[in-house]
Amino acid sequence: xxxxxxxxxxxxxxxxxxxxxxxxxxxxxxxxxxxxxxxxxxxxxxxxxxxxxxxxxxxxxxxxxxxxxxxxxxxxxxxxxxxxxxxxxxxxxxxxxxxxxxxxxxxxxxxxxxxxxxxxxxxxxxxxxxxxxxxxxxxxxxxxxxxxxxxxxxxxxxxxxxxxxxxxxxxxxxxxxxxxxxxxxxxxxxxxxxxxxxxxxxxxxxxxxxxxxxxxxxxxxxxxxxxxxxxxxxxxxxxxxxxxxxxx
Numbered sequence: 001x002x003x004x005x006x007x008x009x010x011x012x013x014x015x016x017x018x019x020x021x022x023x024x025x026x027x028x029x030x031x032x033x034x035x036x037x038x039x040x041x042x043x044x045x046x047x048x049x050x051x052x053x054x055x056x057x058x059x060x061x062x063x064x065x066x067x068x069x070x071x072x073x074x075x076x077x078x079x080x081x082x083x084x085x086x087x088x089x090x091x092x093x094x095x096x097x098x099x100x101x102x103x104x105x106x107x108x109x110x111x112x113x114x115x116x117x118x119x120x121x122x123x124x125x126x127x128x129x130x131x132x133x134x135x136x137x138x139x140x141x142x143x144x145x146x147x148x149x150x151x152x153x154x155x156x157x158x159x160x161x162x163x164x165x166x167x168x169x170x171x172x173x174x175x176x177x178x179x180x181x182x183x184x185x186x187x188x189x190x191x192x193x194x195x196x197x198x199x200x201x202x203x204x205x206x207x208x209x210x211x212x213x214x215x216x217x218x219x220x221x222x223x224x225x226x227x228x229x230x231x232x233x234x235x236x237x238x239x240x241x242x243x244x245x246x247x248x
Contacts, residue, residue, distance in 0.1 A: 003134055005059065008052035015045035018221050025224040036088035037169070038224065041217045043084075047076040054129060054136055070129045071120055074138055079116040082109035082161045089169025098168050105165050108157075115145035115154065170223070 019042030025031075026038040050073035057065030086105035093099045118126045119140055128139040145154065 005052045005055035008048050008055060012045045012048035012052060015041040015048065015217065018218050019043075019045060022220050022224045025227070029224075029227055029229045031092070031227060033092035034224075034227075036084070036091055038220070040084075040088070041220060043076060043080070044217050047073060050076070051136060058129075058131055058136075066129050067123050067127070070127060070138060071123050074116060074119055074127070074140070078119075079113040082112045082158055085109070085162045086165035086169075089165055093169065101168055102165060105161050109161050112154075112158065115143060118143045118145075 019039055022038035022041060023035060026034045050069050053069035054066055054073060057063070057069055083106060086102045086109060090099065090102040090106060093102055126140055126143050130137050130139070141151070
């Protein structure tokens with residue numbers, strides 16, 4: 001969250017029950033392969049908590065806390081999501097073309113780990129964290145990766161990897177038409193928030209867009225609640241029990 005420490009910690013707290021619900025639902029419905037996707041709200045919770053610590057560090061003028069929390073936050077924001085998003089949807093994929101595409105996207109996602117690496121190794125050299133217009137700005141414009149390709153190419157590539165993986169992965173989950181349509185709306189909202197953040201909050205793009213992504217992650221609760229049980233035998237047994245109960 002980009003506006004205050006309480007807002008960041010509040011978003012973090014709200015995402016914990018969302019993540020627990022998604023994970024428990026995946027296990028209950030025998031969809032263990034979707035656990036990597038189910039933990040997305042929990043990872044986002046950690047991410048928002050890290051930014052809350054950045055705000056605390058800024059308020060206390062604690063340079064060490066600001067640096068360490070910023071490095072942790074940016075690991076999730078820059079390096080983790082482009083890799084984890086396609087990987088989390090690859091585990092249960094059965095379509096050959098989709099498996100190939102998600103594998104390619106997972107490998108491409110590692111490029112952002114390389115972009116992030118200088119920040120982790122030498123944060124005092126490559127990263128400046130400051131408050132701009134009531135938002136946190138993580139200034140890492142001088143990292144070597146931006147010398148290889150313009151920043152806009154990295155931003156659009158990030159959007160392409162994450163949104164393409166979500167579009168491909170969610171299309172095979174056996175969702176009802178209404179849920180599938182809402183998934184499409186959520187996907188479009190994610191892409192739109194990404195572009196709005198870049199165009200209108202350019203000075204704090206990483207912070208603002210990740211907050212929007214955290215809010216959209218709550219939609220996963222609805223998706224998981226509508227997923228069919230992957231154990232047909234259990235469904236049949238349950239259905240027979242219901243019928244027997246009605247007959248009695």
